[in-house]
Amino acid sequence: MAxxxxxxxxxxxxGRITTASNATFLGSIGEVTVVYKPIAGESPLWDFPDGTLANREVASYLVSQVLGWNIVPRTWLRDGPLGTGMVQLWKEQDPGQNPVDLVASDNIPEAGWKAVLEGEDDNGRMVALIHEDSPALRRMAVFDVVVNNADRKGNHILAMADGHRHGVDHGLTFNSEHKLRTVLWGWLGDSLASEEREGIERVIEGLQGDLGRDLAELLAAEEIAAFHARCSVLRSAGRLPAPHGGMPSVPWPLF
Structure with a gap:
């Protein structure tokens, strides 16, 4: 079969994915399972232009490809039953792995994990938000910095059985203002690894060629300029940034 x-x-x-804030559907193209988010089903936001979230999802995929890290599953724009929208290959995650978790504050693993923050649960018990200390997840943290991801929740990370980590739900990216909200703060201040530097260099170079031309069809000129500036600043600093600005540094809810 072709x-x-x-x-x-x-x-x-x-089917419909009812936990999503925007209209999100499960679908199929032949034997291929996909996620479909029609532009007509996007909820208006005060800080992002209307009708642009699908473009931002596709732009995030393009950057993921140029970085070379396969973070975002294949994503593209096309027509569908409810009009033009974002379509993305479905990835079946391993339910036995939790790259991001909430644990009791006195039960944080000694190795292999990074603690992000502590707080009280609904019963007044102290809990900690933690994430695994893995190269795959760290690459996602770098990716989130450069695309200015305003919504990296714990359940936006898909754990694959082979240890790979996919990131999904990238509609809130590429704002020209600082919007970084993520649960992946465990490496703040750490120096970039060589593969991370190389990925950022590929993106900066790509902005002068095919990547720049492709993004120009999806994003505003000021958003592309801000994206280039973030990549350049991260390359010059050589380390993962700490939270800054007046916005919350983590999304809510966390998952």
């Missing part, structure tokens, strides 16, 4: 044409073949809806 592989389906993911752009032209019929997209059939099979």
């Amino acid at each position: 592989a389906p044409d993911l752009i032209a073949d019929e997209l059939t809806l099979t």
Whole structure:
């Protein structure tokens, strides 16, 4: 059987993901399972232009590809049953892995994990937000800095059985103002690894060529300029940043 044409073949809806804040559907193109987010189902936001979230999801995928880290599953724009929208390959995560977790504050693992913050749960018990200390997740933290991800929740990280980590839900990215909100703060102040530096260099170079041309069809000019500036600042600083500015540094809810 021939592989389906993911752009032209019929997209059939099979269900709705009701936990999403915007209209999000599970669908299929032939035998391929996908997520479909129609632009018409995007909720208005005070700090992002209307009708742009799908473009930002595709832009995030393009940057992920140039970085070379395969963070964002294949994502593209196409027509669907509810109009033009973002379509993304479905990734089946391993339910036995939790890259981000809440644990009792006196039960933080000694090795292999980073603590981000502490607080009280609904019963007044002290708990800690932690995430694994892995190269795959750290690359995602670098990616979030450069795309200015305003919504890296714990359940926006998909744990694959082989140890790879995919990131999803990138509609709140590429704002020209600082918006970074993430649960992945465990490496703040750490020097960039060589592969992270190399990835950022590829993006900066790509902005002068194909990546720059592709992003120009998806984002405003000032957003691309701010993106280039973030990459340049991160390259010059050579280390992962700490939270700054007046905005919250973590999303809410955390998961």
